[in-house]
Amino acid sequence: MHPSLRFALRRFAVGALILLAVSLLVFVGCEILPGDVAQVALGQFATPESIRALHQQFGLDRPAPLRYLEWLIGILHGDWGMSMGTKVPVAQLLGERLANTAMLAGATTIVAIPLALALGLLMALRAGSRFDRAASVVVLALSATPEFLIGTLAVMLFSVHLNWLPAVAQVTFGGGWAALARSLLLPVITLSIVVAAQIARMTRATIVNLLDLPFIEMATLKGVPRRRIILVHALINAVGPIANVVALNIAYLVSGIVVVETIFAFPGVARLMVDAVQARDLPVVQACAMLFCFAYVVLILAADLLAVLFNPRLRRGIHPDGSAG
Amino acid sequence: MTKDEARNGNGTVLTRRAFNQAALVGGIGIASGAALLGAPQPARAAPTRGGLLRVATHTQSTNDTFDTAKYIYTNDYIRGTSVYNTLTILNEKGQADPELAESFEPNDTATRWVFKIRKGITYSDGAPLAMDDIVYSIMRHKDAKLASSAKPLVANIKDVKADGPDTIVIDLEAPDVDLPIMIGTFQFGIIKNGTTDFSHPVGTGPFKVKEFKPGVGTSFTRNPNYWKSGKPYVDEIELFYILDPVARANALLSGDAQMVTDLRGTAIDQVKSSEAFAVFTTPCPRYTSIQAATDRPPSNNRDLGLALTYLIDRKRLLDTVLKGQGVIGNDHPIMSTSPLYNKALPQRELDLDKAKYHFVKSGFGTAKLEIDVSDAAPFSADIGQLIQREASRIGLNIELKRDPADSYWNVVAGKRPFTAINFNPRPTYNMLLNLAYRSGAVWNFSHINDPALDKMIDDARSTPDAAKRLEIYGAIQKTIYDSGSIVLPCFLNYVDGISKKVKGLVPVPVGNLSGFNFADRVWLES
Numbered sequence: 001m002h003p004s005l006r007f008a009l010r011r012f013a014v015g016a017l018i019l020l021a022v023s024l025l026v027f028v029g030c031e032i033l034p035g036d037v038a039q040v041a042l043g044q045f046a047t048p049e050s051i052r053a054l055h056q057q058f059g060l061d062r063p064a065p066l067r068y069l070e071w072l073i074g075i076l077h078g079d080w081g082m083s084m085g086t087k088v089p090v091a092q093l094l095g096e097r098l099a100n101t102a103m104l105a106g107a108t109t110i111v112a113i114p115l116a117l118a119l120g121l122l123m124a125l126r127a128g129s130r131f132d133r134a135a136s137v138v139v140l141a142l143s144a145t146p147e148f149l150i151g152t153l154a155v156m157l158f159s160v161h162l163n164w165l166p167a168v169a170q171v172t173f174g175g176g177w178a179a180l181a182r183s184l185l186l187p188v189i190t191l192s193i194v195v196a197a198q199i200a201r202m203t204r205a206t207i208v209n210l211l212d213l214p215f216i217e218m219a220t221l222k223g224v225p226r227r228r229i230i231l232v233h234a235l236i237n238a239v240g241p242i243a244n245v246v247a248l249n250i251a252y253l254v255s256g257i258v259v260v261e262t263i264f265a266f267p268g269v270a271r272l273m274v275d276a277v278q279a280r281d282l283p284v285v286q287a288c289a290m291l292f293c294f295a296y297v298v299l300i301l302a303a304d305l306l307a308v309l310f311n312p313r314l315r316r317g318i319h320p321d322g323s324a325g
Numbered sequence: 326m327t328k329d330e331a332r333n334g335n336g337t338v339l340t341r342r343a344f345n346q347a348a349l350v351g352g353i354g355i356a357s358g359a360a361l362l363g364a365p366q367p368a369r370a371a372p373t374r375g376g377l378l379r380v381a382t383h384t385q386s387t388n389d390t391f392d393t394a395k396y397i398y399t400n401d402y403i404r405g406t407s408v409y410n411t412l413t414i415l416n417e418k419g420q421a422d423p424e425l426a427e428s429f430e431p432n433d434t435a436t437r438w439v440f441k442i443r444k445g446i447t448y449s450d451g452a453p454l455a456m457d458d459i460v461y462s463i464m465r466h467k468d469a470k471l472a473s474s475a476k477p478l479v480a481n482i483k484d485v486k487a488d489g490p491d492t493i494v495i496d497l498e499a500p501d502v503d504l505p506i507m508i509g510t511f512q513f514g515i516i517k518n519g520t521t522d523f524s525h526p527v528g529t530g531p532f533k534v535k536e537f538k539p540g541v542g543t544s545f546t547r548n549p550n551y552w553k554s555g556k557p558y559v560d561e562i563e564l565f566y567i568l569d570p571v572a573r574a575n576a577l578l579s580g581d582a583q584m585v586t587d588l589r590g591t592a593i594d595q596v597k598s599s600e601a602f603a604v605f606t607t608p609c610p611r612y613t614s615i616q617a618a619t620d621r622p623p624s625n626n627r628d629l630g631l632a633l634t635y636l637i638d639r640k641r642l643l644d645t646v647l648k649g650q651g652v653i654g655n656d657h658p659i660m661s662t663s664p665l666y667n668k669a670l671p672q673r674e675l676d677l678d679k680a681k682y683h684f685v686k687s688g689f690g691t692a693k694l695e696i697d698v699s700d701a702a703p704f705s706a707d708i709g710q711l712i713q714r715e716a717s718r719i720g721l722n723i724e725l726k727r728d729p730a731d732s733y734w735n736v737v738a739g740k741r742p743f744t745a746i747n748f749n750p751r752p753t754y755n756m757l758l759n760l761a762y763r764s765g766a767v768w769n770f771s772h773i774n775d776p777a778l779d780k781m782i783d784d785a786r787s788t789p790d791a792a793k794r795l796e797i798y799g800a801i802q803k804t805i806y807d808s809g810s811i812v813l814p815c816f817l818n819y820v821d822g823i824s825k826k827v828k829g830l831v832p833v834p835v836g837n838l839s840g841f842n843f844a845d846r847v848w849l850e851s
Contacts (some may be wrong), residue, residue, distance in 0.1 A: 024495045034736045036735060038472065039734070039735050048767075049469065049476070051472070085387050085388035085389075085390075086539040088539070093387065101798075159581075163580070167579040168565075169574075170581065172534065262572070263568060265567040265569075265572060265828060267538075271385075272387065275387045276387050278730075279387050281387055284387060307327050
């Protein structure tokens with residue numbers, strides 16, 4: 001079998017194992033979470049009888065291992081169960097939120113990643129120049145600024161004072177494409193700033209590091225122009241690390257932007273998970289957690305495969321440290 | 326709109342007897358005038374039709390529901406009052422006005438109430454309102470198999486039955502002079518007999534559901550066949566959620582919502598100083614307290630609890646933390662604006678001498694006293710800090726523990742010696758006392774076990790004589806005041822932000838934005 005294929009298959013298997021392990025952790029985590037769905041659902045009016053009635057209705061009176069197995073088998077059949085709070089299938093609850101999140105993450109990716117790569121490359125091309133130093137300071141500052149600050153400042157300026165853009169990303173009730181784009185603009189800008197700053201920094205650092213290696217020195221001695229060295233020789237070798245940073249950032253856009261979703265009242269999956277935890281709606285919590293892990297596993301897997309394809313040493317089945325794989 | 330206009334608009338007149346009852350009984354009534362302080366005066370101009378009203382609220386839950394038995398959040402109440410009607414409706418004095426019922430009367434012992442139902446009411450789908458629907462809407466909460474949040478409310482209801490085509494008779498286990506108020510509670514929204522699927526709710530209310538997305542939002546369109554002629558005024562309502570207080574204020578100020586609930590801190594000043602927006606205030610008996618679990622040491626030490634009551638500067642809490650949006654409390658759950666308030670009890674104030682006296686008497690010494698606070702009880706951390714600082718001046722060593730909000734009510738509240746507690750207003754003080762101060766009640770966080778208090782709570786509900794009731798409520802307040810089990814420094818106003826174009830809201834003291842019931846009251850000035 002071709003080494004790359006074997007590598008890919010092995011990674012697929014490892015990914016599946018990780019997801020299985022995560023499913024167990026997620027389930028156990030939900031079990032030991034203090035608080036109880038019935039108690040929360042009934043609020044200040046809860047009585048022992050009504051709590052018991054709800055428990056029976058949800059099947060929570062049955063042993064945990066049995067419930068885990070049922071849940072796992074359900075997932076494998078594509079059945080995520082029913083939300084305890086809303087009595088609708090989890091898949092339905094998740095579906096729309098996931099579409100929203102995909103829209104926001106997609107738009108941010110399209111804006112932020114080319115921007116970040118271009119900026120990183122420019123900085124690397126002119127490493128040490130005044131432009132590089134100024135850009136480095138700005139990018140460092142932006143990547144260290146929490147997104148709630150950037151988001152809130154943007155809202156204060158563009159929504160409250162200038163009244164150009166809506167303060168909340170209301171994507172729920174119709175309004176057409178123009179309204180949708182307008183309401184997405186501020187969250188996309190906020191997220192793009194944070195994500196692009198980080199990727200640009202990593203791109204610059206990776207390439208500048210590579211420039212110290214002997215093969216670049218060799219190319220320089222042979223008289224290859226600096227632009228060509230960076231774009232052809234260095235960049236190909238930098239694909240692995242950069243792909244990893246990009247993958248991590250996209251995964252973050254899918255699962256970790258609860259703060260931005262909250263500031264802009266954007267109905268995405270991260271907020272759904274937090275709400276579900278508060279409501280102790282465990283089927284929804286479990287589905288979100290699995291989904292997020294799945295996103296991480298798939299994206300990291302894609303980044304690794306990309307790294308292998310672009311790295312001849314890995315392609316021949318040899319680890320970067322030189323040992324045979 | 327004033328109460329009188331509403332009544333004329335409904336084309337109804339209360340019987341004299343029923344009106345007297347309404348005026349005399351429990352309610353969380355607020356002395357006249359006080360309710361309107363700081364609130365925009367209701368405009369007298371004629372309401373205008375049309376427009377889209379966008380409302381952003383401060384709670385969000387994937388448990389959003391139209392099932393009256395599953396209501397627990399603000400949003401459930403707002404959605405409920407938009408689509409369903411109740412037999413009665415609360416006015417700004419906390420009394421019951423007629424709604425689907427055009428009149429109601431008790432028998433002499435207040436163990437049986439007769440509701441005359443308005444004729445010719447139809448659902449938004451055209452079906453006529455039947456008496457069986459009303460029976461079902463109330464009695465379903467008694468079904469043992471149904472986990473209903475209204476179960477404690479219906480415990481006293483023995484039976485509900487139809488008596489002819491337009492009369493409902495409710496029989497009670499024990500007398501209750503406040504029944505018309507309770508039956509106007511959100512959980513008693515009227516639904517069709519036998520309804521179990523609430524995904525496409527149908528009611529007799531002012532709006533129909535257009536889109537319902539749990540945890541995200543709900544949109545409504547006007548019910549053209551609504552039985553109140555000319556109402557509702559607005560064409561559409563969009564209800565959605567903004568959890569972050571700053572984002573909520575920004576959404577109001579940028580025009581993305583015309584009404585937002587629960588403004589806090591500097592946002593209140595920001596909205597006040599703007600030209601196009603106003604703060605809508607509802608004084609009400611909502612409170613955050615520090616309560617002692619009286620069934621365990623060290624909090625069963627009455628003197629220790631009493632020492633705490635003298636260790637908080639209530640005026641300072643009201644002015645600095647609450648920005649003036651509240652009413653000072655006197656360590657029992659009845660507000661000074663209520664006709665039931667016991668004026669004979671001296672107002673507790675910051676008093677280090679008295680605090681020291683009780684502290685020394687308690688013999689607690691230099692040990693650390695833990696108080697649990699949480700975001701689950703609004704402003705509890707501020708209250709804790711105020712107490713902590715004064716306590717250090719008499720040598721009482723307090724440690725504040727901040728607990729996470731999401732499991733607070735199940736894991737912490739009432740389960741540790743001193744914990745912060747929060748109660749939203751109940752339509753009557755008696756309902757609150759039953760829920761929170763009766764021996765063995767689920768939400769009796771202080772674990773007060775006092776048969777004499779239980780008897781007084783029962784008597785207060787069943788005594789028709791107003792003077793006697795006043796006396797009983799006075800004694801209840803004194804018992805709680807002297808128990809050393811509760812520090813209740815301030816009642817917390819509901820503070821909402823609205824566009825000045827929004828008209829018709831009245832402060833109903835059970836919740837935000839007209840007691841969560843604005844759908845057929847509100848209009849937009851064009």
